[in-house]
Amino acid sequence: MNAHVTHLEALEAEAVFILREVAAEFERPVLLFSGGKDSIVMLHVAEKAFAPARVPFPIMHVDTGHNFTEVIEYRDRRVAGSGVRLVVASVQASIDAGRVIEEPGPRPSRNRLQTITLLDAIAANRFDAVFGGGRRDEEKARAKERIFSHRDEFGQWDPKNQRPELWQLYNGRHRPGEHLRVFPLSNWTELDVWRYIGREGIEVPSIYYAHRRPVFPRDGMWLAVTPFVAIQAGEVVEEREVRFRTVGDATCTGAVESSARTVDQVIDEVAASRLTERGATRADDRISEAGMEDRKREGYF
Amino acid sequence: MDLLRFATAGSVDDGKSTLIGRLLLDTRQVFADQLEAVERTSRDRGFDYVNLALLTDGLRAEREQGITIDVAYRYFATPKRKFIIADTPGHVQYTRNMVTGASTADLALVLVDARKGLLEQSRRHAVIASLLRVRHLVVCVNKMDLVGYDEGVFEAIKRDFAEFAARLELADLTFIPISALHGDNVVSHSARMPWYEGPTLLWHLENVYVGSDRNLIDPRFPVQYVIRPRSDDHHDYRGYAGQVAGGIFRPGDEVVVLPSGFTTTVAGIDFGGRPLAAAFPPQSVTIRLADEIDVGRGDLICRPHNAPTVGQDIDAMVCWFAERPLTSRSTFVIKHTSRTARALVTSLRYRLDVNSLSRDEAAGRLGMNDLGRVRLRTTVPLFFDPYRRNRTTGSFILIDEASNNTVGAGMILGEGTG
Numbered sequence: 120m121n122a123h124v125t126h127l128e129a130l131e132a133e134a135v136f137i138l139r140e141v142a143a144e145f146e147r148p149v150l151l152f153s154g155g156k157d158s159i160v161m162l163h164v165a166e167k168a169f170a171p172a173r174v175p176f177p178i179m180h181v182d183t184g185h186n187f188t189e190v191i192e193y194r195d196r197r198v199a200g201s202g203v204r205l206v207v208a209s210v211q212a213s214i215d216a217g218r219v220i221e222e223p224g225p226r227p228s229r230n231r232l233q234t235i236t237l238l239d240a241i242a243a244n245r246f247d248a249v250f251g252g253g254r255r256d257e258e259k260a261r262a263k264e265r266i267f268s269h270r271d272e273f274g275q276w277d278p279k280n281q282r283p284e285l286w287q288l289y290n291g292r293h294r295p296g297e298h299l300r301v302f303p304l305s306n307w308t309e310l311d312v313w314r315y316i317g318r319e320g321i322e323v324p325s326i327y328y329a330h331r332r333p334v335f336p337r338d339g340m341w342l343a344v345t346p347f348v349a350i351q352a353g354e355v356v357e358e359r360e361v362r363f364r365t366v367g368d369a370t371c372t373g374a375v376e377s378s379a380r381t382v383d384q385v386i387d388e389v390a391a392s393r394l395t396e397r398g399a400t401r402a403d404d405r406i407s408e409a410g411m412e413d414r415k416r417e418g419y420f
Numbered sequence: 421m422d423l424l425r426f427a428t429a430g431s432v433d434d435g436k437s438t439l440i441g442r443l444l445l446d447t448r449q450v451f452a453d454q455l456e457a458v459e460r461t462s463r464d465r466g467f468d469y470v471n472l473a474l475l476t477d478g479l480r481a482e483r484e485q486g487i488t489i490d491v492a493y494r495y496f497a498t499p500k501r502k503f504i505i506a507d508t509p510g511h512v513q514y515t516r517n518m519v520t521g522a523s524t525a526d527l528a529l530v531l532v533d534a535r536k537g538l539l540e541q542s543r544r545h546a547v548i549a550s551l552l553r554v555r556h557l558v559v560c561v562n563k564m565d566l567v568g569y570d571e572g573v574f575e576a577i578k579r580d581f582a583e584f585a586a587r588l589e590l591a592d593l594t595f596i597p598i599s600a601l602h603g604d605n606v607v608s609h610s611a612r613m614p615w616y617e618g619p620t621l622l623w624h625l626e627n628v629y630v631g632s633d634r635n636l637i638d639p640r641f642p643v644q645y646v647i648r649p650r651s652d653d654h655h656d657y658r659g660y661a662g663q664v665a666g667g668i669f670r671p672g673d674e675v676v677v678l679p680s681g682f683t684t685t686v687a688g689i690d691f692g693g694r695p696l697a698a699a700f701p702p703q704s705v706t707i708r709l710a711d712e713i714d715v716g717r718g719d720l721i722c723r724p725h726n727a728p729t730v731g732q733d734i735d736a737m738v739c740w741f742a743e744r745p746l747t748s749r750s751t752f753v754i755k756h757t758s759r760t761a762r763a764l765v766t767s768l769r770y771r772l773d774v775n776s777l778s779r780d781e782a783a784g785r786l787g788m789n790d791l792g793r794v795r796l797r798t799t800v801p802l803f804f805d806p807y808r809r810n811r812t813t814g815s816f817i818l819i820d821e822a823s824n825n826t827v828g829a830g831m832i833l834g835e836g837t838g
Contacts, residue, residue, distance in 0.1 A: 122636055122668065122700040126423040126502040135704035136644070136663045143645045143717050143758070167692030168704070171657055172649035255493045262492045269824075281490065282826040283516055283741055285523040287663070288755050288817045292824040306504055308495045 127315055134161070134303035135168040136287060137266060141248045141301050142175050144291050148248040148301075149206065149241075151420065152178040154190040155366040156323050157252030159197070160312055161303055163321050165250075166201065177204040179246075181237050181420075183229040184211040185347040185369040193324040208240035228371050234419045238274040241298055248291065248299050251420050256308040260412035266305045272296040274418030300420075309364075310389050317382040328385065329362045329377045340373030364389075421497070424630060427506040427521035427554065429514075429545040430531035435562045438471075439531065439600035440494060440507060443622065446607035447496050491517050500626045515774070515789035518545060519739045519829060522552035523815070526630040529558045529621075534567045534597075538580045540775050546581070547774045550588035551737060551791070551831065553808060555633050557585070558594045560621060564613065565599040571615045587777060589808075592628070596621050634701045635810050639667030639675075640728060641721040642757035642803075642813070647706055659690060659706035660715055665757065665812035666805075667723070668700045669707065677713060678720045678730060678803045684711040701812075718759040720803040720813075728803045728813055733836035734763075734796045737772070737807075738786065742820065742827035745785040746794070752827065754798060756816040762799045763818065766836075769793040795836045807831035 124132070141148050150165060152158045165174045180194060198205045210229050213219045218239060219232040241249060255262045265281050267289040282290050291299050304312070316323060334341040335354045341361055342348060347370050350356065361374035362385070379385040411419075430436030445455075462471045494505040506521030508514070522528055528549040532542050542559075549557050559581055567573045574597040585593055596605055597616055604610035607622045619627070647659040669675075673686045687708040689696045699705040707721060715721075722728065740746045746765065754763035771783035771792040779793075786792045807814030818828035 122634070122698075123631070124422065124700075124702065126421050129423045129702060132663060132702050132704040139645045139661050139704070140758075168661070169647060170690070170693040170706075171651075171654045172647050173651075256495045262494065263490045278490070283520045283829070284826075285520050285817060285829045286811065286815045287524075288815065290755065290817060290819055290824070290826045292753070292819060294824070306493065306495070308497070308502075310497070311502070 127311065127318060130304075130307055130311060131164060131167075131315070133287075133306065134164045137289070137301060137303040138165050138168045138250070140289055141250070141291065142169070145248040145299075147244065147246050148176040148250065149244065149246045150174070150176060150178045150250040151252065152180050152194070152205070153252075153366065154180070154194040154197075154324060155252065156312055156316065156327060157254065157304055157307075159321060159323055160307075160315055161250060161252045162197070162201070162203075163319060164303065174201070174203050177206050179206040179208060179240060179244075179249075181208045181233050181240070182210060183233060183368045184209065185229060185345070187324070187326055187343070187345070187363075187366065187369055189326050190324045190366055193322075197322075206240065206244065208236050210236045212236075213239065228368065230368055230371055231414065231419075233368075234274075234414065234417050237420070238418050241274070242296075246298060247293065248301055250301050250303060252304055253302045253420060254307050254309070254312075255302075255305050258411045260415055264302065264305075264415070266302050267291050268300040268302065269293060270298050270300060270418065274298075276300075276415050276418070278412065278416070310386065313382065313386045313389055317386060324366065326363045326366065329360050329380045331358055331360050332374075333358050334361055334374055338373075341376065342373055343369060345369045421500065421502060422631075423502050423504065424527065424625060424628070425504045425506065425525050426527040426529055426625065427508055427518070427525035427549075428529045428531070429508050429518050429521070429548075430541075434531045434533040434536075435600045436507070436531050439560065439562065439598070439606065440505060442600045442603055442606050444494065444496055446603060447498055447622065491521050498622070498626055503625065514541070515544070515548065515739065515791070516741045518548045519552060522549055522554050523811075523829070525552075525554050526633060527556040527558065527625070527628060528554045529560060531560050531562050532577055532581070534561050534563045534573050534577065537577055538584070542581070543584055544774045546585055546588060546590070547777065550585075550590055553589075553811060553831075555591040556594075556628055556630065557590050557592065558596065558621070558624060560600075561595065561597045562600050564597045564604060565602055569597075569599075569604075569610075569612045571613070574616075594618070594624060596624065635666040636668055636700055637666070638726050638728075638805065638810065639669055639673075639721075639723050640665040640805070640810065640813050641669060641707060642759075643715055643717055643719045643721065644758045645717060646715070657708075658712070659708050660719075660721065661704070661706045662758065663704045663812075664699050664701045666701060666810050667726075668698055669705075669721075670698045671695075674724055675709070675721050676724050676727060677709075677715050678722065678727065679801060680713065680715075680719070682711070682713045683724055684709045684713060686710070718757075720757070722803075728805045728810075729835050730801045730803055731835045732798045732801050733766075734798065734802065734804065734830075735833045735836040736794055736796060736816070736830040737833065738792060738794050738818070738828050738830045740786040740788060740790050740792070740828050742825065743788055744820075744827075745787050746790075746792075746828060747785045748794075751821070753819040753821055754796070754802075754816050755819065756802045756804065757813060759800070759802055761802065762821075763796045764798075765794050766797050767795045769795065793833070794830075796830075797836075804832050806834050
């Protein structure tokens with residue numbers, strides 16, 4: 120018989136194994152869901168992993184308040200259809216409660232503030248395992264992170280003291296107050312995610328496909344005109360055909376010029392792209408050479 | 421398109437990072453923004469060439485010290501295959517890192533510096549690959565540019581290595597003369613080594629056949645999780661979720677559930693709400709059984725006349741990762757497939773010297789990065805096969821009960837008797 124397994128099948132089987140392992144070994148897992156393509160794929164794989172039962176854990180959106188309307192609409196529709204419980208951890212609520220202070224100046228970003236909101240929500244809900252859609256191909260620090268990544272009681276990652284991870288024997292043991300971040304899509308690349316979206320016929324927010332919208336250039340990328348971004352002197356708004364390669368906080372997520380209106384066109388575009396996903400579209404990663412590493416140490420996604 | 425996982429190992433400065441950078445660059449996996457960053461950093465640090473090794477730098481401490489500390493995973497793809505590289509550093513904690521990288525690898529790539537020949541570290545890499553049952557080993561003799569692309573140098577290293585490797589269990593050993601810096605024989609054939617008629621490294625990686633490395637003979641299904649929908653539509657559904665660890669399962673197969681020993685048949689195999697005609701490694705599926713019997717996480721489904729060993733005494737090779745040494749009478753948490761138990765080290769038979777392959781029976785302890793043979797007694801029976809027969813049912817990790825750290829990794833030789 121033909122026992123051939125394609126690379127997408129192997130990646131899916133690995134992710135399913137990881138999701139089930141956590142469901143079996145942890146008391147209170149949660150799946151981070153931003154409405155971005157990686158978390159959408161992760162939720163889709165989770166639904167397959169536990170079918171015909173429902174996904175046995177809630178999902179959580181860390182909401183910066185700086186959202187694309189299309190993404191929030193998508194999130195609510197997706198949640199309603201799946202029967203999972205959605206927990207919203209709001210950065211605005213953290214600001215209102217005085218837990219964090221909004222950055223001053225004309226170009227405030229809530230990217231870094233999310234970490235406190237996330238850690239507060241993990242503590243308040245006593246989550247002991249937190250699924251993230253992070254992939255190792257995204258960024259240098261992520262390339263070295265374990266699939267089961269231990270966080271101490273401060274939510275911190277200690278990159279130099281990680282547990283060896285062998286075979287598929289994941290060590291999720293932790294003390295009360297500590298938790299694990301778990302990354303089922305660790306071994307997927309941006310292209311794998313898109314090919315899987317195509318194979319499974321998964322719906323993603325419309326802004327992942329080419330559309331015309333008013334944008335302006337900043338830091339070498341196209342930022343969308345939203346109520347959260349103040350246009351500076353000298354910045355000129357124009358309408359262009361763009362799509363988003365990543366979906367995050369609207370103040371720091373850039374669009375790329377694109378005419379890819381279908382999954383297949385996006386796959387072709389990603390395969391031919393000469394820029395990394397984050398390099399092309401994420402101002403938050405341009406802070407320094409160690410931007411992601413520093414944020415991860417503090418407890419970021 | 422299929423998937424090949426390989427581990428790379430090298431000694432200090434033998435050009436491993438440069439080789440990986442070269443593979444990524446020449447298969448167009450390096451993006452313009454990454455290359456710009458590397459060019460900028462190369463200039464800033466005073467290199468007079470673009471240092472491709474910088475592509476694989478990860479953590480701040482590594483950049484500061486100019487070394488690689490931890491296993492890093494890299495990805496590239498060609499139209500034929502997707503590759504996952506476990507990039508294991510040769511500096512710090514090399515044994516731990518190499519064992520970790522090799523544990524999931526189909527193939528190991530070892531670099532040898534053409535000027536230095538076979539070093540102790542190269543031997544160690546080959547030994548670890550063999551112990552971890554990585555069946556395919558590729559030895560890249562690198563820096564051929566620095567020995568004038570001399571065939572004699574390549575042949576001498578090949579002879580030395582093959583002589584040493586004859587004492588190991590390696591199914592497939594390939595030698596390729598390369599220059600990672602200049603790209604010779606990495607992606608395209610080198611005009612400077614017309615005497616070499618073998619494949620380029622990339623061609624070999626794309627074509628090496630690993631499909632038969634899976635065990636499709638002995639059906640093994642460790643139960644990971646029980647799926648019981650609490651909905652009216654699927655009121656009576658009871659499925660056993662897991663990843664097939666060996667063999668092929670089909671609906672109608674007669675099966676035995678361990679430890680209860682109940683015999684029943686496979687009523688159906690599902691995934692994602694759809695029925696499957698068969699399940700084989702590494703598929704994650706859900707198996708339904710014809711009879712209502714008590715099955716839970718940690719149980720194992722197999723065939724009546726092909727079952728793993730059920731036992732509490734285990735003979736194993738262990739690689740030790742912790743500063744506190746392993747001695748006999750120490751106890752740990754053991755994780756083996758989906759079973760977790762406690763394990764007592766009843767005896768330490770010997771420490772293996774990975775350079776000479778000699779056995780030190782008077783060792784008394786295993787220090788950090790040591791390998792040795794131990795006897796374990798577990799609190800509950802485990803369902804295991806020899807590691808050489810099945811990597812999944814033959815492997816385990818040891819966890820320190822106080823720190824929760826993973827302190828050891830084991831490969832089962834068989835049942836401990838006598």
